[in-house]
Amino acid sequence: MSLAAKQIPVARDEEKNAQVVELLFEKFGDRCSRSKAVCEQHGHTTTWLPNQAPDAVVYAQSSEDVAEVVRICAAHKVPVIPFGAGSSLEGHLNAPGGGVSIDLSRMNEIIEVSEADLDCRVQAGVTRKQLNSYLRDSGLFFPIDPGADATIGGMASTRASGTNAVRYGTMKDVVLGLTVVTPAGEIIHTGGRARKSSAGYDLTRLYVGSEGTLGIITEITLKLFGQPEAISGGICSFPDIQSACDAVIMTIQCGLPVARIEFLDPLQVKACNEYSKLDLAEEPTLLLEFHGSEAGVQEQSEMFGSIAAEYGGSEFRWATKAEDRTTLWQARHDSYWASFTLRPGAKGVATDVCVPISQLAECVTATRADLDENGLLATIVGHVGDGNFHVLVLVDEDNSEEVASAEAFVSRLNTRAIDMGGTCTGEHGVGQGKMKYLPYEHGAAVDVMRSIKKALDPDNIMNPGKIFSLN
Amino acid sequence: MSLAAKQIPVARDEEKNAQVVELLFEKFGDRCSRSKAVCEQHGHTTTWLPNQAPDAVVYAQSSEDVAEVVRICAAHKVPVIPFGAGSSLEGHLNAPGGGVSIDLSRMNEIIEVSEADLDCRVQAGVTRKQLNSYLRDSGLFFPIDPGADATIGGMASTRASGTNAVRYGTMKDVVLGLTVVTPAGEIIHTGGRARKSSAGYDLTRLYVGSEGTLGIITEITLKLFGQPEAISGGICSFPDIQSACDAVIMTIQCGLPVARIEFLDPLQVKACNEYSKLDLAEEPTLLLEFHGSEAGVQEQSEMFGSIAAEYGGSEFRWATKAEDRTTLWQARHDSYWASFTLRPGAKGVATDVCVPISQLAECVTATRADLDENGLLATIVGHVGDGNFHVLVLVDEDNSEEVASAEAFVSRLNTRAIDMGGTCTGEHGVGQGKMKYLPYEHGAAVDVMRSIKKALDPDNIMNPGKIFSLN
Numbered sequence: 048m049s050l051a052a053k054q055i056p057v058a059r060d061e062e063k064n065a066q067v068v069e070l071l072f073e074k075f076g077d078r079c080s081r082s083k084a085v086c087e088q089h090g091h092t093t094t095w096l097p098n099q100a101p102d103a104v105v106y107a108q109s110s111e112d113v114a115e116v117v118r119i120c121a122a123h124k125v126p127v128i129p130f131g132a133g134s135s136l137e138g139h140l141n142a143p144g145g146g147v148s149i150d151l152s153r154m155n156e157i158i159e160v161s162e163a164d165l166d167c168r169v170q171a172g173v174t175r176k177q178l179n180s181y182l183r184d185s186g187l188f189f190p191i192d193p194g195a196d197a198t199i200g201g202m203a204s205t206r207a208s209g210t211n212a213v214r215y216g217t218m219k220d221v222v223l224g225l226t227v228v229t230p231a232g233e234i235i236h237t238g239g240r241a242r243k244s245s246a247g248y249d250l251t252r253l254y255v256g257s258e259g260t261l262g263i264i265t266e267i268t269l270k271l272f273g274q275p276e277a278i279s280g281g282i283c284s285f286p287d288i289q290s291a292c293d294a295v296i297m298t299i300q301c302g303l304p305v306a307r308i309e310f311l312d313p314l315q316v317k318a319c320n321e322y323s324k325l326d327l328a329e330e331p332t333l334l335l336e337f338h339g340s341e342a343g344v345q346e347q348s349e350m351f352g353s354i355a356a357e358y359g360g361s362e363f364r365w366a367t368k369a370e371d372r373t374t375l376w377q378a379r380h381d382s383y384w385a386s387f388t389l390r391p392g393a394k395g396v397a398t399d400v401c402v403p404i405s406q407l408a409e410c411v412t413a414t415r416a417d418l419d420e421n422g423l424l425a426t427i428v429g430h431v432g433d434g435n436f437h438v439l440v441l442v443d444e445d446n447s448e449e450v451a452s453a454e455a456f457v458s459r460l461n462t463r464a465i466d467m468g469g470t471c472t473g474e475h476g477v478g479q480g481k482m483k484y485l486p487y488e489h490g491a492a493v494d495v496m497r498s499i500k501k502a503l504d505p506d507n508i509m510n511p512g513k514i515f516s517l518n
Numbered sequence: 519m520s521l522a523a524k525q526i527p528v529a530r531d532e533e534k535n536a537q538v539v540e541l542l543f544e545k546f547g548d549r550c551s552r553s554k555a556v557c558e559q560h561g562h563t564t565t566w567l568p569n570q571a572p573d574a575v576v577y578a579q580s581s582e583d584v585a586e587v588v589r590i591c592a593a594h595k596v597p598v599i600p601f602g603a604g605s606s607l608e609g610h611l612n613a614p615g616g617g618v619s620i621d622l623s624r625m626n627e628i629i630e631v632s633e634a635d636l637d638c639r640v641q642a643g644v645t646r647k648q649l650n651s652y653l654r655d656s657g658l659f660f661p662i663d664p665g666a667d668a669t670i671g672g673m674a675s676t677r678a679s680g681t682n683a684v685r686y687g688t689m690k691d692v693v694l695g696l697t698v699v700t701p702a703g704e705i706i707h708t709g710g711r712a713r714k715s716s717a718g719y720d721l722t723r724l725y726v727g728s729e730g731t732l733g734i735i736t737e738i739t740l741k742l743f744g745q746p747e748a749i750s751g752g753i754c755s756f757p758d759i760q761s762a763c764d765a766v767i768m769t770i771q772c773g774l775p776v777a778r779i780e781f782l783d784p785l786q787v788k789a790c791n792e793y794s795k796l797d798l799a800e801e802p803t804l805l806l807e808f809h810g811s812e813a814g815v816q817e818q819s820e821m822f823g824s825i826a827a828e829y830g831g832s833e834f835r836w837a838t839k840a841e842d843r844t845t846l847w848q849a850r851h852d853s854y855w856a857s858f859t860l861r862p863g864a865k866g867v868a869t870d871v872c873v874p875i876s877q878l879a880e881c882v883t884a885t886r887a888d889l890d891e892n893g894l895l896a897t898i899v900g901h902v903g904d905g906n907f908h909v910l911v912l913v914d915e916d917n918s919e920e921v922a923s924a925e926a927f928v929s930r931l932n933t934r935a936i937d938m939g940g941t942c943t944g945e946h947g948v949g950q951g952k953m954k955y956l957p958y959e960h961g962a963a964v965d966v967m968r969s970i971k972k973a974l975d976p977d978n979i980m981n982p983g984k985i986f987s988l989n
Contacts, residue, residue, distance in 0.1 A: 163771065206714075241904075243872055246943050247963075247964065300634060302743070401715060470714075473715060489708070489717070
């Protein structure tokens with residue numbers, strides 16, 4: 048068993064691929080790169096799956112550019128893989144059949160912000176941090192925050208979420224409409240700017256999370272939110288994982304509208320202390336944030352304080368100053384990178400699952416025990432208000448036994464989560480890494496997904512070899 | 519031009535239909551009705567479109583029953599139309615090609631409630647009021663409330679919402695998973711119980727709002743919410759429509775988390791006074807409700823009070839006692855029926871649109887002016903926090919000129935809303951009544967919807983003649 052076991056083969060026609068690359072180079076000149084380094088960099092970045100580079104990379108500047116590339120590829124039945132910031136974790140960007148990576152990072156225009164309607168329209172290459180910098184003086188903000196500074200297009204494609212999802216939802220909830228280039232190279236628009244609609248099939252939410260397999264998202268209309276009048280937050284440690292999770296469960300069941308409630312296991316805290324120069328107690332830890340009016344935030348904090356106390360939590364350590372909060376949340380967002388301080392040079396096998404909140408304590412506890420029993424070095428961190436948590440297993444990729452053990456662990460984790468009524472991925476997406484768990488989770492519904500894929504992309508040119516096999 | 523103009527023809531094979539009805543009668547005995555009255559009642563109820571009755575009605579008691587009926591119909595390519603409470607408004611239940619109505623109202627079991635996870639699983643025939651009665655002692659509630667006591671299956675199928683949507687979302691937001699009978703008569707499960715997932719295409723949200731054209735929803739897993747610790751609400755009138763709408767716009771833009779904010783125009787208030795024996799000022803009126811902690815509700819109320827005052831609103835008339843609130847909201851939910859007191863015996867042409875909140879005042883004002891200029895008697899009422907409002911035009915259906923005038927008005931209203939960045943239906947759905955506006959709203963994206971329909975239901979047996987034509 049190797050880390051490559053999950054990558055399914057995709058037919059590759061070297062001749063057609065080369066022909067298309069030639070045509071694209073003629074058309075796009077130096078916006079079409081055939082350099083090996085560039086191609087490999089576009090195959091994968093933070094993912095743990097082996098690299099499968101495309102044959103060329105085209106830097107698009109408009110929806111029309113994307114449509115043009117797709118039309119050329121469609122005419123020759125050559126694969127097309129959209130690329131944003133390269134921060135996906137499950138091999139979404141690999142090109143198992145070769146073909147063309149369309150890099151949308153230069154499509155980074157914030158087209159329109161409507162303060163009156165609390166919405167905006169952006170090109171797919173805009174990153175979440177870029178958008179929030181732009182919005183800073185408007186009184187609005189965009190809450191979805193995966194760890195990386197991902198592009199909005201990539202985040203829509205993987206149905207991303209992050210630390211604020213427990214309060215503000217995921218990409219599924221904040222995308223109002225899309226511009227999409229279809230597999231035939233046509234530009235269509237889905238959704239709109241109304242806050243709700245019953246006008247036909249919800250194509251917006253079909254494309255959100257479809258990982259580039261049905262079309263390429265080039266523009267996104269997003270809900271924005273008013274910056275809260277008051278923010279408070281802080282940190283609290285617990286005697287064991289069970290108690291920390293039980294405090295989360297109670298918080299959610301009480302309907303306390305926390306903006307963020309994040310769990311870090313002791314190893315993760317240790318790694319963050321090292322990487323971000325902090326001095327947090329290396330115990331099961333919750334990191335919280337409350338948004339609201341001054342009085343509302345005060346009330347929420349007090350309620351959480353009494354819940355934490357009930358479960359043996361330490362005294363809540365406040366981060367009242369904005370810069371202290373920024374330090375804490377930056378450390379949280381850097382936790383992926385921090386983990387590598389525990390084993391420099393290791394390969395990180397990142398995985399995420401999500402379970403109903405009542406199963407959280409049991410699932411996290413069983414997962415920690417599983418790791419320990421199998422001698423795997425791994426950090427656990429999670430958006431636990433949603434029942435979502437991540438495990439990053441640090442392996443020596445040259446040690447096949449260790450790799451196999453990590454693989455087997457990931458398999459058990461996914462099965463465990465699905466058996467508890469959960470899902471094999473809360474926010475990372477399926478890509479190549481989670482393909483084998485999809486039938487276990489969705490059964491015959493996967494056939495419906497396949498029918499849709501075949502209907503919309505009959506030649507299977509859009510990001511082939513991802514989500515499910517077509518056979 | 520007649521009210522029937524929007525109904526597109528669907529091929530009807532009398533012989534096959536009769537053959538299938540015979541088979542179903544053999545199979546289901548007295549759970550298969552061929553009575554003309556029963557069939558007509560299942561064709562439409564509150565809709566204004568002419569009745570097109572199915573050939574038979576089968577009362578299903580389980581997903582397996584539904585699958586069995588669908589398999590028999592599929593084998594003979596005979597239409598199948600799901601029926602819940604019969605409260606849809608756009609001709610969703612008509613059978614333009616004849617065929618079989620599957621009545622799911624006897625599938626009314628609340629299968630499971632998880633207080634720990636704030637979710638439940640119900641059969642499609644459970645009504646929203648039945649669910650809330652069941653939940654009363656649990657501390658939980660289900661917020662989606664279209665005027666009628668619709669079934670959860672019907673509400674999912676039309677992507678329904680209602681007065682609480684501004685705070686709690688629409689069916690799109692509260693459905694976690696579905697059991698669906700496919701057009702081939704297979705039973706599949708979509709989604710799950712995790713609060714978020716990136717595992718594959720979002721079939722749940724594809725079926726939600728697909729109006730029975732892709733499959734029949736037989737069971738639904740729903741998010742529930744904690745009953746708020748405190749509720750307050752009341753009523754406030756304004757000198758003109760513009761001021762009332764401006765107060766709504768400001769409320770939303772300020773991020774005030776109102777649970778309900780409803781608009782009634784003076785004619786609607788008059789009708790409600792008459793029907794529900796109230797004594798409200800017959801002026802543009804907002805009806806509000808706040809949910810939260812005691813302090814939070816107090817704070818929200820005060821904030822709204824100052825916004826209302828800024829726009830010339832009357833003093834806020836509180837409904838602090840639960841029974842006063844119930845009276846007010848029952849009157850609001852009965853507003854459809856109340857409107858007929860203005861013109862007894864009239865036919866009601868009900869329509870709804872939704873616009874970005876910044877366009878609300880302009881859209882409602884222009885709509886009222888349009889009605890008045892054309893001498894149409896109509897009430898306006900709306901879930902204005904979402905930018906969604908309804909018009910009920912009361913016509914003499916034997917007066918063809920008046921009917922034509924109402925039709926032309928509906929057409930202008932839909933175009934106006936779409937031109938403002940809005941949608942031709944916020945929550946009623948497309949059915950037969952809104953079909954002609956869909957291409958104007960979604961353009962080439964309608965072709966993608968058609969491709970999906972053809973892929974999943976190649977023989978077009980699932981609720982044919984709805985949402986779009988297949989040609």
